Amino acid sequence: MNPLVPYRPSRAIDEVADFLADPVGPADFPETILRFRNDRAAAEVGLETLSDAEWIAHFGRFEPLPGSLPQPLALRYHGHQFRIYNPDLGDGRGFLFAQLEDGQGRLLDLATKGSGTTPWSRSGDGRLTLKGGVREILATEMLEALGVETSRTFSIIETGERLYRGDEPSPTRSAVMVRLSHGHIRIGSFQRLAMLEQPDELRCLAAYVLRHLYREDPGEEPALRLLDHVVRRTARLAASYMAAGFVHGVLNSDNINTTGESFDYGPWRFTPHWEPGFTAAYFDHQSLYAFGRQAQAIHWDVVQLAIALAKVADIEALAPILDTFPERYEQQHRAAMLRRLGVAPRDEPGDLALVETIERGLAAGNVTIDRFFFDWRGGARRGSSPADEVYARDFAGFADQLSAYQGTALTHPYWQDAEPCSMHIDEVEAIWSAIAERDDWIPLHAKVAAIRRMGEAMIT
Numbered sequence: 001m002n003p004l005v006p007y008r009p010s011r012a013i014d015e016v017a018d019f020l021a022d023p024v025g026p027a028d029f030p031e032t033i034l035r036f037r038n039d040r041a042a043a044e045v046g047l048e049t050l051s052d053a054e055w056i057a058h059f060g061r062f063e064p065l066p067g068s069l070p071q072p073l074a075l076r077y078h079g080h081q082f083r084i085y086n087p088d089l090g091d092g093r094g095f096l097f098a099q100l101e102d103g104q105g106r107l108l109d110l111a112t113k114g115s116g117t118t119p120w121s122r123s124g125d126g127r128l129t130l131k132g133g134v135r136e137i138l139a140t141e142m143l144e145a146l147g148v149e150t151s152r153t154f155s156i157i158e159t160g161e162r163l164y165r166g167d168e169p170s171p172t173r174s175a176v177m178v179r180l181s182h183g184h185i186r187i188g189s190f191q192r193l194a195m196l197e198q199p200d201e202l203r204c205l206a207a208y209v210l211r212h213l214y215r216e217d218p219g220e221e222p223a224l225r226l227l228d229h230v231v232r233r234t235a236r237l238a239a240s241y242m243a244a245g246f247v248h249g250v251l252n253s254d255n256i257n258t259t260g261e262s263f264d265y266g267p268w269r270f271t272p273h274w275e276p277g278f279t280a281a282y283f284d285h286q287s288l289y290a291f292g293r294q295a296q297a298i299h300w301d302v303v304q305l306a307i308a309l310a311k312v313a314d315i316e317a318l319a320p321i322l323d324t325f326p327e328r329y330e331q332q333h334r335a336a337m338l339r340r341l342g343v344a345p346r347d348e349p350g351d352l353a354l355v356e357t358i359e360r361g362l363a364a365g366n367v368t369i370d371r372f373f374f375d376w377r378g379g380a381r382r383g384s385s386p387a388d389e390v391y392a393r394d395f396a397g398f399a400d401q402l403s404a405y406q407g408t409a410l411t412h413p414y415w416q417d418a419e420p421c422s423m424h425i426d427e428v429e430a431i432w433s434a435i436a437e438r439d440d441w442i443p444l445h446a447k448v449a450a451i452r453r454m455g456e457a458m459i460t
Contacts, residue, residue: 007046027116031160079188079254090120145455233260379407
């Protein structure tokens with residue numbers, strides 16, 4: 001284990017496991033081929049010194065980590081899926097494998113996707129396609145680099161099965177994924193307890209989240225304190241999606257974590273242009289979770305949390321907290337846009353005007369989001385680019401507005417590159433094609449390295 005960040009296992013979930021989860025076992029896979037191990041994340045929890053054989057034993061065959069959970073737990077929850085309530089949800093192809101603390105004492109979960117069937121699998125096979133695992137690596141690495149609070153893809157192990165899916169060429173290769181996340185308690189976890197009329201368990205779960213995920217005493221009104229935290233964190237999440245140009249795709253209430261951390265990536269996309277109607281999921285026929293509607297969607301999900309918490313708290317006390325979401329989102333949206341631009345906030349009217357100019361210019365559709373922020377990072381244009389005429393026309397007055405802002409120094413060599421690091425669908429498909437057609441993993445690992453280089457540039 002890492003002497004700088006010791007391995008610190010936890011079993012905090014035991015406090016709520018009896019009403020929150022079911023003990024399960026992993027699938028017995030025919031193969032366990034290690035394809036991706038996130039040693040950077042592992043170093044934060046004291047696991048980076050595991051040998052590959054030890055890594056596969058824990059994250060491919062799921063031998064328990066010392067001192068953590070003796071058996072995996074499939075979590076129970078309900079949720080609204082595209083605004084339709086579904087009481088038949090739960091971890092159907094994953095489970096909570098272990099809990100542990102990072103170097104700052106923050107409780108983290110290691111949970112799976114594709115680890116086999118559970119009582120909540122319904123008619124599913126409990127498996128994950130290898131392509132789905134590769135896509136999750138790319139999503140989480142890119143979001144982390146852009147400053148979005150996200151789960152991290154910890155491990156991908158190919159499992160040697162052939163899977164049949166209706167929405168992609170089949171048969172296709174299979175994998176089991178492990179993610180490192182700041183909790184897996186969802187809004188849907190509270191919805192389930194409310195629907196089942198279990199107020200004592202609701203209070204207990206609220207106290208658990210406050211005590212272990214927010215590291216504070218639950219106090220006398222845990223429901224009110226929890227809602228305030230979730231409103232604040234999810235407003236920040238929605239704002240960070242916009243600044244990143246990211247579309248999650250499936251913002252159902254069972255996919256919203258009570259810590260406000262983004263997780264569980266299915267049909268995600270990064271939109272090249274500022275298109276409010278850009279939709280990631282082909283089955284989102286009403287564009288409910290389109291790029292420009294994500295804040296509305298997340299707010300709606302948080303309303304469902306408040307409705308659940310009304311079983312144990314006064315709705316008249318919950319409502320004012322809930323009503324702060326729009327203002328908090330607007331504040332966080334301005335902050336996220338300026339942060340990606342690399343300038344310090346000045347005053348609310350000026351910041352708002354600057355962001356409005358950015359969005360109006362980007363909405364013209366003549367320059368990509370990534371190109372714009374790359375060219376103007378640090379508070380001034382650097383050299384010239386193919387977008388020169390576009391900036392003069394679509395962003396009229398922007399340079400004068402920006403001149404009043406203090407920018408960050410651009411010392412990292414990334415800012416001298418000819419093109420920004422992006423993650424659009426054509427590149428995602430090309431990376432997967434190299435794996436599917438030639439078993440060539442070099443483009444994936446090269447892209448991860450390029451993304452992490454960009455992430456270093458964003459914070460230096």
